[in-house]
Amino acid sequence: MRAIRVASAALLGVTALSLTAPTAHAARAGDITSFGFGVAPSTIAAGGQVILRVNGCHHRTTVSSGVFDTVTIPRGQSSATATVDWDARPGTVYEVSFQCGNESGQTDLTIASSHPTHHPTHLPTRGSHAGAGGTLAGFDLHEIGLGAALVAGSLVAAWRWSRRRTEDSSHT
Template identity: 85%
Template structure:
């Protein structure tokens, strides 16, 4: 009976660990690149302005999407802006493609409801790479916390089940 409980606890632990794998961040083909890229904000109203950023591309970067005109980020610069089409349909997710030399990567841009937002921004030619806001190495901190809670819970349950004595079974 004890071996069954230990096996069940081990299986529960393995299942919890497999659930914490970053499946949500599994890359689509072409998304693993030697350069970093991003769109900010990732949700914008029709007619709004987005900042297109690239890091680690030592060539000119071409950025294209069905929701704005093609933009070129010149070699030696890290960002450019694009004006989202005013007739973009709210609630639609558009793919944005960054091409640096022979490599390309994709990310999504969501069209929100509301009025366009234009924020005056200063874009230095050489800024520091600060990462993507709210993430840690591309992982969402909320997902990391949930995964850690699942692992801790399954390890606690496994420890509890493995420590139960036969006399404890009469109370269950």
């Protein structure tokens, strides 16, 4: 009888642990590259200009999307600009593809509902290559804390449940 209680508690713990895996951070194969890339701003009105940036690519980079003409960032440079088509539909999300050598990565560009205003953007030619803020090895610390709390809670509940069953059986 004790083996069943222990197995049940272990199964409950394993189930809680498996449910805390950060599946929301599962990445598409195209999202992980050896080079960094991005579009600034990530939301722009039709007709506006975006800055396409890349770092860590030792080849020329070709950037393409259905919302602007294909742009080439020459080897040794880290950015270029592209003008969004005037007929881009507001609220639409377009995929922007960066091709560096044999690797490619994608990001999204959203078309805003208003017309662009001209705000000059000055980006440095070189920037620091840093990780995502508030993460540990790509995991959000809040998610890790929540997962740990769920696992700890399920283990405590399983232990109390098995202890209560032991006390109930000793009184009979």
